[in-house]
Amino acid sequence: MTLLDLRDLSVTYATEGGPIPAVRGVNLSLEPGQTMGLAGESGCGKSTIAISILRLLPPSAEVTGQILFNGDDVLTMNWGRLRAVRWAGASIVFQGALHSLNPVRKIGGQIAEPILLHETGVSKEAASRRVAELLSQVGLPAAKADSYPHELSGGQKQRVMIAMALACGPNLIIADEPTTALDVMIQAQVLNLIAGLVRDRGIGMIMISHDLSVLATTCQRLAVMYAGRIVEEGPAHEVFTDARHPYAEALAWAFPIIGDTRTRMSPRGLPGDPPDPAAVPSGCSFHPRCAVVRPECSSRQMELWPAGDGRLAACVRVLPGSEGESAVRSVKEESRQP
């Protein structure tokens, strides 16, 4: 059975300035043990999707569509069932471990908390044995259970967050920017750890980041979001190296492959700013920033069209009869024009 199935999911935040659609009709599915990367810039709705899966959205959010977790709709399930799904079914590794841990409690107690709350009849001793096991799985000495968060480094705190997410043996882990604040070497350690755990335990994972290169190395599939919609989806490596949507292509180019002479002394960016979610442009919402925009883009309704084997893209250039010129221009060359 499909582990997670988002069907036409839309999330709108009610604010004083009127409704703000953060997610606008997203379909996404994940099989057990599969890993999916979700990419996009700030405000594109990727973190809203992450927290909506566990129904953690604030009351001001209006959600439509379905979120099927093992076939059950998370949006309509009763509280008892929802409590069972949170932590034991699916768990989140939040962004910024530095702020997600309680600074005045020892980390052992914080990891044991979900175990004691979600599993009946577990003694404190059994829970602390589990904590020691979990710590060793994430590569920390068991003695660290007696440490306070401030005694750990950034990478160690992120490992604690991962241990916590694994505590109740979930089938799905949602990792929201798990390595954003970390150094390259610590990032590599944490990504290796996550990839190994996911592989060994057959856990499904959704990893959120704005760094396509990280997602391409850790995930099997990749979905790129822009202004609340998925604009491209496909096998991670193919999307990263040969994106079909101009926005996905620009994101992929943002982090250069070192040694690629095309990016040496020539950083590539995407001019313009992301759209105001309250006033998304008509037609393709990316058209005002698109380098290869066509006249029909400002009015035509985009959908995810097939774009090759197992790939989808919401760009008219993938339709039959369209040639696909490269969408990314070198910013430096452009800026040097008189």
Add this chain to the structure above:
Amino acid sequence: MSAGSSSVSAAAARGTAPVLSAVDVRVQFAGRGRRRAAATAVDGVNLDIAPGEILALVGESGCGKTTLARTMLGLERPTSGQVRFSGQPLSYRSGALRGYRRSVQLVLQDPTGSLNPRHTVYEAVAEGVRIHKLDNEEARVADALARCGLRPPERFFLRYPHELSGGQRQRVVIAGALVLEPIVLVADEPVASLDASVRGEILSLLLRLRDELGLAALVVTHDLGLAWNIADRLAVMYLGRIVEVGTPEQVFADPRHPYTRALMSVLPESPIEPIVLTGEPPDATRIPSGCRFHPRCPELASGAAAAAGVAEQCTGVPLPVLPAAGPKQGQVSCHLAQANLAADTADARLA
């Protein structure tokens, strides 16, 4: 293109004498509490920045790269050694420092944190002009904003930081540095807190400023991609020392220090098999004997250093501080790399 190349050649005409240099700089922080050892954040660094050169200083958190940048700005006094600007040792009297800081400006990592939320864009950029009592305030502010791609500048004068996007805020911060017509920019992680799509825009702005104004830059980062994107030269720092220097082409094509090699190998799409170093960077209060990288060195652990006969040197013989390197010169501070180099030259002589 023509305007850019003429100013670069103007910079070259001034000679390649370094505009900013560190001479055997050492920075120690006293330990807190009784019996706490002093931390040696920067432990002997020689570094030259040529006019119009962009130098990337790369290393992990706690390696001393930010302390070195602060010392170059005169915000931290070196415990020993000197910072030299245009060949003159930096004077730490407040009047002299004020003049120095007009020439060497700082750009910080997080534009949201470095802008006062209650100051308009105009006030943020004009602050430096007022401090240095310069004339034509409005024209200077408008020019700096326009150079940073905020056009027309008048439209941004009365905006507040919260009305701007992250990329625009970073442009305002850079304009605030630029308004004083500096010669060197010191940027600490200038794109780390920005979105992927904005990153390239800000990096190309730094490149353009170099082309148009001949501005030199010291960019402190842990992002090797940034160095590949914009740097003329790359210095890799580990625990207070520079361990490898060279052009990005040299260093990335043939990383000679095991630490550089490990950093390169964990990058996505790297052709090298990933070498994930275990453990955290060691503590600056307890610098290991011999080569400071030896407790984490994969070459020593795998026996490669022993095979080359340098294992004892790695654990016991300290490496000398690297001298300041010229623009095209690559340098490495590693017993094994030196042994290999010696073996190569011996082979060449035999052949």
